[in-house]
Amino acid sequence: MSHDxxxxxxxxxxxxxxxxxxxxxxxxxxxxxxxxxxxxAHDDVMAEVESIIRAAEAGLAANRS
Incomplete structure (x- = not known):
């Protein structure tokens, strides 16, 4: 079988x-x-990103109320 x-x-x-x-x-x-x-460290970066995302989501939810 050819896999060209x-x-x-x-x-x-x-x-x-x-x-x-x-x-x-x-x-x-x-x-x-x-x-x-x-x-x-990757885990530190990811924790910071998750925190930023949660804050942004909370801000969006507050603006919708």
Whole structure:
């Protein structure tokens, strides 16, 4: 059984655009890896996001009343 995949198409109109994006992305990754600040634990971020969502939902509910 053959599992041939379709050829990949680029999200960019030109090779120049693709190369510019590649340079930008590599720069962002390099800067992130060199950042000496301590990371934030996933659970801490998710707890903060949940708190923000609950506050927004409470505000919407209060506005509907």
């Amino acid at each position: 995949l379709p050829p990949m198409t680029s999200a960019f109109a030109t090779d120049k655009e693709a190369e510019a994006y590649e340079r930008w992305l590599r720069g962002k990754v390099r800067a992130s890896m060199q950042d000496g600040r301590q990371g934030i």
